[in-house]
Amino acid sequence: MGKQRKRLGSAAYEAELFRLQQELVEVQEWVRAEGERVVVVFEGRDAAGKGGAIKRITQYLNPRVVRIAALPTPSERQRGQWYFQRYVEQLPARGEVVLFDRSWYNRAGVEHVLGFCTPEEHRRFLHQCPTFERLLVEDGIMLRKYWFSVSDEEQQRRFRGRIDDPMRRWKLSTTDLESITHWEDYSRAKDEMMTHTDIPEAPWYVVEGDVKKEARLNMIAHLLSTIPYTQVDQPEIEVPERPPGTGYERPPRDQATYVPDHVATLVGE
Template sequence: MGKKKRMKRSLYDAELFTLQAELVKLQEWVKATGQRLVIIFEGRDAAGKGSTIKRVTQYLNPRVAQIVALPTPTERQKSQWYFQRYISHLPAAGEIVLFDRSWYNRAGVEKVMGYCTMDEYHRFLHQCPIFERLLIEDGIMLRKYWFSVSQDEQEVRFRSRLTDPMRRWKLSPTDLQSMQRWDDYSRAKDEMLVHTDIPEAPWNLVESEDKRRARINMISHLLDSVPYREVPVPVLKIPKRPAPTGYLRPERQLERYVPDHAAMVESQAAAQGKKHT
C-alpha cells in the first residue's frame, strides 16, 4: 500500500459535506421507495471503520439509518444457527442498516483467536455466499467494505488510543493481539475473500492509511453503487403563531432547571483573560 500525503483539511471538509448531502438524498430515496440497504464495515483493527460510519450517518435520520454493533454472543446465541442473531437486525422497507463488524467475525477474529471450531469456520465459508445470495434474491441491497491499514500505521493508532483517555475504551486485549497475529489475520482475510467475494455481493477494499481519503473514497463508492435519485420533498410552511389565550404559566422558581454551567465557564474564562492583560 503506497503512502499518500494526507488529504488537505479544507478539501476534505468541502467534499465530505457534498457527499453527506448526497447521502441524505439516498436516505430519502430509500425511505420513499421502500428499499432495503445493508452496508457492512469490516477490516483491520484501528483501520477507521467506526469514524467512517460516524461520517456516513452524521446527517441521517436514526430511524432510517441504524448502526448495528453486536456484543459478544450469549451462550444461548452460541447454540443458534450462526447467522440467526444477525437476521433480526436486517432492514425493513425504507431502512438502511450499517453493520460495524458483522457475520464476518467468524472469518476473522473468531478463526484467528480460536473462538470457533474449524468445522464451524468451514461451514461459515460454505454458507455465507448462500446466505448473502438469499438476501439479494429477496431484494436487499448489500454493500461490503474492507478497510486496510499498514502495520506501522496500526501501531501508531493503537499507541495514540493508549494515551488518550477519551479513546482508551477503543483498545482491548483482542485488539492488541491483532498486532502479534498480523500474518494470521492476513491469511484469514485472503481466504475469506476467496470464498465470499461473489459477483452478487463483491468485496470493496478501502485503503485507510489516510482516514480522510478513506472516508471520501468509501462514501463516493457507495453513492455510485446505488441507483438512487432525488426525491421531491413536501413543501412546508411555518404557520403563524396563534394569539395568546390568557393561559398563565407556573412561576419559574417552582420548576427545576439545570445549573447554568455555561455561565460559570464564561466567568472563569473572563477572569483568566484579565490575569493575562
C-alpha cells in the same frame, strides 16, 4: 515506484465530505420513499478507520431510517442458534438502511484466528456465507461489503495514540492488542475469506485506510456510486403562525428545578 500523490487539504476535505453527506441525505429519502432495503458491511483490521467512516455517514441522517448494528458478544442462547440467526434479526425492513459495524464475518476473522470457533464451524461458515448473501440479494436487499485495509506500522501508531488518549482508550481492547501478534494469521484468514465470499452478487471492495480522511471520502463516494437512487421531491413546508393567546400564564420559575448555570462559571457573571 510512482510519484507520491499530493495530499488533500483540510478545507477541500471538509467541503467534499459535506457534499457527499448531502448526497447521503438524498439517498436516505429515496430509500424511505421507495421502500428499498440497504445493508452495508464494514470489516477490516482493528483501528483501520471503520468507525470514523460510519460516524461521517450517519452524521446528518435520520436514525429511524439509517441504523447502526454493532452486536455484542453472543449470549449462551445465541451460541446455540444457527450462526447467521442473530444477524438476520438486524436486517432492514422496507425503507431502512443498516450499517453493520462488524458483521457475520467475525467468524472468518477474530473467531477463527483466536480459536473462538471450531475448524468445522469456520469451514461451515465459508460454505454457507455465499449462499446466505445470495439469498439476501435475491430478495431485493442491496448488499455492499467494504474491507478497510491498514498497514501494520499505521495500526501500531494508532494503537499507541489510543493508549495515550484518555478519551479514546476505551476503543482499545485486549483482543485489539492480540491482533498485533497475530498479524500474519489475520492476513491468511482474510485471504481465505475473500477467496470464498468475494462473489459477483456481493463483491468485496477494499478501502486503503492509512490516510483516514481519504479513506472516508473514497468509501462514501463509492457507496453512493453503487446505489441507483433518484431525487425525491419534498413537499413544501411552512411554519404556521402562532394562534392568538387564550390567557395561559406560565407557572413561577421557582416552582421548577432548573439545571445550574454552569456556563456562568466559565464566562463570569
